[in-house]
Amino acid sequence: MDCYRLEVRIYQRPFRMPLQTSHGRWQVRDGVIVRLENRAGQVGFGEIAPLPWLGSESLERAIAFCRRCLPMVTAEQIMQIPDTLPATQFGLGMALERLGPAARFPIAWTCSHLLPTGAAALQVPLAPGCTYKWKIGVQSRQQEQQWLQERLQDWPLGAKLRLDANGGLDQAAAIAWLQVCDRLNQSTPVIEFLEQPLPADQVPQMQQLGDRYTTPIALDESLATMHHVRHWHQQGWRGIGVVKPAIAGFPQTIRQVCTDVGLDVVWSSVFETPMTQRFIAQHLAPVAGDRAVGFGINHWFVDAGCHGLEDEDLWATLLPLRT
Template sequence: MSLLTPKVHPYRLPLRRPWVTAAGRFDSRSGWLLELHDREGRRGFGECAPLPEAGTESPAEAAAALLRLVERIEGQEAAALWKEMPAGLPPACRCALESALLDLLSRRAGLPAARWLNPHAPLQVTTALNLGTLDRHTAERLAGVPAGAVVKLKVGMAPVSEELERLRKLRRRLPAGVRFRLDANGAWERGQAERFLAGCAQLPVESLEEPLRQADVAALGALQATVPFPLAVDESLERLGERLWQFPPIRRLVIKPMVAGGPRAALELARRAGEAGMESLLTTVVEGAVGVWAVLHTAAALEGERPSPPHGLATSGWLARDLTTPPRLEGDSVALSERSGLLPAPPPGTFD
């Protein structure tokens, strides 16, 4: 048996500029790395990066859960732990454990983590390019966006008429085929959402996420019926409850593994969305490179089951420094290698 020795490493990563949404703002990301060692010298890494406004536990709850977790898993066997995860873990803490086990077990198998999850996983994943908040500087951030890409923009922080006018001006500067993925983060009352969607009629919109402050199935369904592009839910998933699955009012589900509880939990949620007739994509919570690698491999595993819209992987560039080497963005895609595991193995002691 290959028994585990766990270690936890705290971190704080400053951002290059503040991350601003209708739900709030932050200028750094803090969390913990969970490192698992086995008796053969292999190591696996997972990241716990709580973000309560996205739907995770609080940092204090995550810290307490990680301390309890380390005591519970000391000396356990990785494969057995993967089959039967400890009950009661909050989502970001569970994500760290799932990711670290995935890293360790896929290294043991000599496979990329994506192909350990799904043998049919591709080794390239398309992503939307995250340009941050729609503001007077957005046009400058279009530099280098390739033709045909999807660009993600946060909306809902200025009057509807002002944001629509900015989008119209921005449209004239877009490279060929580029479309807007818009995210209101629950900024609007229904009337505001209706006005915004009506104003999008002549704009190249790929989708709109979380349009309503108080999301409900009936209101979302009425809004979706007015536009040809998908509306999506993310933070409001739990609030919508079972009615979302019984009578899906929208066409897309945005899944954050850090919020869902890890790679396997995210894939299960995506499968359920597909069975209900919704497409799904995976996205980060502006975590460090270890967490982004986990989302990337999970997205590739999902792509091996069904095609997805471009995922949300392009957030590493927002960090002024990172935990280790993040996935490399080439245009609007990210490539995985044939190496085993979840991420390039950092030298021993990197996080001590």
């Protein structure tokens, strides 16, 4: 039986400015880095980065599971992590995969960059041909649509914008936004898609809206795990799927399900570390198409410099989990 030494360390990464979404105000990204070592001395790192308001377990539940596994864990124990702990599945599954052969698919990809919420987005310099995301459903619709009109007045050539409601709109507001998007896209297709306008369980309603308007709708919170991806595909969803691998389950399950259903995948971030973003690029990239991935978020952190750290160096900066 394959058995590994497990070590766990905690991180806290403050945002440069609080991130405001329809779920509330977020100031610090907490998470866990795990380290597996086999009998041959090979090491694999993984990250557990839960996001409970998007459907994953809490950080406390993830840590509790890891504590029960210390100091030694088997591959069988890892593969039996329940589906109620999708971020833990991903983190330990990632570490297990990284004990194997080196990365298979090192590729360069285009990132979508997250703009500040609200009026602050008006001050950010933009570049031609890039993709940006802007959170909506935080302020009044009228105010946000006014800011959108102002931002688009000097919109760079070939750039695209994703509007992300995080499930915070009602039916009337979603319709109003889609009408605005359709009108803006008539002359130049600037709005790539409206992301998760309605709450996670209202996929049939979003399917109906997608049939009525030309601006594509992308599901995000509705596709929190691979169980949800399979379920809504069986119910007829054939549109864009914004998938956050770090809270979606085992990496091998993500590859399998997204390939099986032929999902139009957009990889997205839960504000995990660059270590996990590199893993996704190297191990999951071929599943997705050519849409920009939502990993343009590292500038949001006070410690943005950790982007260049090797895994061992990042590990050395963290405090061990107290037993």
